Amino acid sequence: MMKESMVETEVTYPLERDGKFVLIEQVPARVCSETGEQFFYPKTVEQIHNIINERTAPKKTIETPVYEFV
Template sequence: MMKESMVETEVTYPLERDGKFVLIEQLPARVCSETGEQFFSLKTVEQIHNIINERTAPKKTIEMPVYEFV
């Protein structure tokens, strides 16, 4: 992976905690334009942990369809 292939952008990051899914929007990330792999700074990762551990009220709630892979 070449440094030139990294793009600074904001992403929506899904994660699961205690069997529940959450989305974190407008998360600053470096994204590889070749593979789509996302990289986060240590500060950003710490903020993700704070958001999840504080369990504050979310900005919004969405309904999401669930499919089973058979």
């Protein structure tokens, strides 16, 4: 039996909205040290939605290369 070990940490949360990719940094999460799977509290998810829906100017903008899986 595998014992799960959850670690409280901050992660970068990637998502796609209206065909554009957005990164939200410093998102609190519980991460399984065995699998790397991330878990978010409902209040955190609600705050992520609020950040995206407010459409305020981002802290910074980065350029992202795009590859095609052939």
